[in-house]
Amino acid sequence: MSITMAIIFPVFILVLLAVIQGCLWWYAREVAMQAAKEGVEEGRRQHGDLHAAEDQGRKVAKNLSGGMLKDPRVTPEQTKDGQLRVTVRGTSLSIVPGIGNLTITQHADGVVERWTSPSR
Structure with missing residues (x-):
C-alpha cells in the first residue's frame, strides 16, 4: 500500500499543479485581453490618443492582475486607415x-472615431 502511494501521490500532485498552472495562465491571458480592450476603448475616442490608450491599458492590467500577469507591456499603434491596435504582452x-x-x-x-461632414 505504501509503495502504491509513493508512486501515485507524486503523479497526483503533478497533475494538480498542472491544472492550477493552466488556470493561472488562463487568468493572466484574460487580464491581458481586458487591458487591451479597455485601452482600445479609451484610445479610439476622437483623434485617437495613443498615450491615453497606453495609460488605460496599464491601469487595467495592474488593477485586475493581482500579480498573475507579470511585467505587462502595453503598446498602442494607429494605422493609416484609422484603426487602433493595442497589444498587451506579459508573462x-x-x-x-x-x-x-x-x-x-x-x-x-478598433476604429478611431472622427467627425465628418455630410457629403452633398
Whole structure:
C-alpha cells in the first residue's frame, strides 16, 4: 500500500499543479485581453490618443492582475486607415518548477472615431 502511494501521490500532485498552472495562465491571458480592450476603448475616442490608450491599458492590467500577469507591456499603434491596435504582452505567474515564464500576448482593434461632414 505504501509503495502504491509513493508512486501515485507524486503523479497526483503533478497533475494538480498542472491544472492550477493552466488556470493561472488562463487568468493572466484574460487580464491581458481586458487591458487591451479597455485601452482600445479609451484610445479610439476622437483623434485617437495613443498615450491615453497606453495609460488605460496599464491601469487595467495592474488593477485586475493581482500579480498573475507579470511585467505587462502595453503598446498602442494607429494605422493609416484609422484603426487602433493595442497589444498587451506579459508573462504568467509560474508555480510549476521547470516551466519558467509563460509568455502572453493579446491584442484588440478598433476604429478611431472622427467627425465628418455630410457629403452633398
